[in-house]
Amino acid sequence: MSTTVLSFADASEARRAAAAILRQGRFHPPSVPRPLHGLLHAIGTAASSVGHWIEHAVDRIGRIVPGGPVVVWVLLGLLLIVAIALTARRYARRGLERERGGGGAGGAAARERAADLEREALRAEQDGRYADAVRIRFRAGLATLAERGAISPPRSIPTGELARTLRSEDFDALARRFDEIAYGAATAAEQDAEEARRRWTTVVTGRESR
Numbered sequence: 577m578s579t580t581v582l583s584f585a586d587a588s589e590a591r592r593a594a595a596a597i598l599r600q601g602r603f604h605p606p607s608v609p610r611p612l613h614g615l616l617h618a619i620g621t622a623a624s625s626v627g628h629w630i631e632h633a634v635d636r637i638g639r640i641v642p643g644g645p646v647v648v649w650v651l652l653g654l655l656l657i658v659a660i661a662l663t664a665r666r667y668a669r670r671g672l673e674r675e676r677g678g679g680g681a682g683g684a685a686a687r688e689r690a691a692d693l694e695r696e697a698l699r700a701e702q703d704g705r706y707a708d709a710v711r712i713r714f715r716a717g718l719a720t721l722a723e724r725g726a727i728s729p730p731r732s733i734p735t736g737e738l739a740r741t742l743r744s745e746d747f748d749a750l751a752r753r754f755d756e757i758a759y760g761a762a763t764a765a766e767q768d769a770e771e772a773r774r775r776w777t778t779v780v781t782g783r784e785s786r
Contacts (some may be wrong), residue, residue, distance in 0.1 A: 704766075
């Protein structure tokens with residue numbers, strides 16, 4: 577029976593061979609390009625710095641405000657809610673202005689195309705596009721009122737001001753439903769289109785009882 581003994585040199589050679597094999601690419605995950613790594617790291621660092629600055633400022637203000645930092649954080653939250661509400665209101669008003677035909681020359685164009693808008697609303701209603709019918713008929717109704725001199729050209733007049741001018745329960749109902757459908761994502765049905773047509777007839781003819 578013979579016994580083979582590995583020399584120190586043989587062991588070293590074996591380790592070098594094993595290390596060479598382990599350095600091969602198949603034993604390492606591929607390098608993935610990260611073109612946005614630097615930018616994202618910079619944004620994260622900036623955001624962290626701003627966060628620390630705000631936290632430090634709140635702590636300093638909290639030392640002189642009754643209630644401490646908790647009250648300051650609550651006030652900041654309320655300010656943020658108010659800012660979001662004002663921004664949403666601004667965009668809603670801009671959307672309403674677009675629905676009415678825009679401003680400037682667009683307001684004059686709306687006065688000239690009241691009948692065209694009414695025909696377009698009728699086609700939408702006949703095609704089953706009831707939400708479009710409600711929106712277009714709202715524009716047509718405002719344009720008709722402007723043509724008859726009941727209101728100024730509907731460029732950027734707030735709905736509340738129109739309601740005070742017209743003093744019409746039908747118009748108030750039309751405006752509420754228009755907002756729900758145009759901005760509240762409410763589903764419009766055939767009844768909405770029919771009611772819009774009926775109520776606008778009473779508004780523009782002035783036959784509504786006060």
